[in-house]
Amino acid sequence: MIRRKEIKNYLTPDAISQDIKFIADAMLGRLARWLRFLGFDTLYYSGISDSRLIRIAKEQDRFILTRDTRLIRIKGLKDYLLIKANDSFHQLLEVIDALKLKHFDLLSRCVKCNGRLSRIFDKGEIKDSVPEYVFLHCNIFLKCTDCGRIYWEGSHPKKFREKLGDILKFSNDT
Numbered sequence: 001m002i003r004r005k006e007i008k009n010y011l012t013p014d015a016i017s018q019d020i021k022f023i024a025d026a027m028l029g030r031l032a033r034w035l036r037f038l039g040f041d042t043l044y045y046s047g048i049s050d051s052r053l054i055r056i057a058k059e060q061d062r063f064i065l066t067r068d069t070r071l072i073r074i075k076g077l078k079d080y081l082l083i084k085a086n087d088s089f090h091q092l093l094e095v096i097d098a099l100k101l102k103h104f105d106l107l108s109r110c111v112k113c114n115g116r117l118s119r120i121f122d123k124g125e126i127k128d129s130v131p132e133y134v135f136l137h138c139n140i141f142l143k144c145t146d147c148g149r150i151y152w153e154g155s156h157p158k159k160f161r162e163k164l165g166d167i168l169k170f171s172n173d174t
């Protein structure tokens, strides 16, 4: 469990809503994908400098997720969580627990680029973009409004889908 005092300067747990936006440091690429999978607006750039990360967080009112103990010593830094777990799934559970996240919006955000997904109503539109089997057997398709990637039920890696039940159980327990 994460003690509340480890979430620095955040207003109150009640103030944290689904609208929270994140920026993850360069060590947390997989965590960023998990958060997007759950519908959270999460920026991630591999190789981002500390100063740029902090600047973007301030400008866009984003909550910083970091594994860098050096970064959190920077004077005046606020709204951050120091992530302790090594593997991405437990990192995700840390974030959910610390910020008391309960509302997830699956299939709303592109795991790859953080863009918004929009529903495709005319299946014919994506006929050439997905495997034939998928085209024939799936009826719900979504497209990233930024990078154009197509999603369908089951298109996320198997690991994501298997772990999903664990996440929902976890959020109900807390």
Ligand SMILES: [Zn+2]
Residues within 6 Å of the ligand: 110, 111, 112, 113, 114, 115, 144, 145, 146, 147, 148, 149
């Ligand atoms: Zn995308």
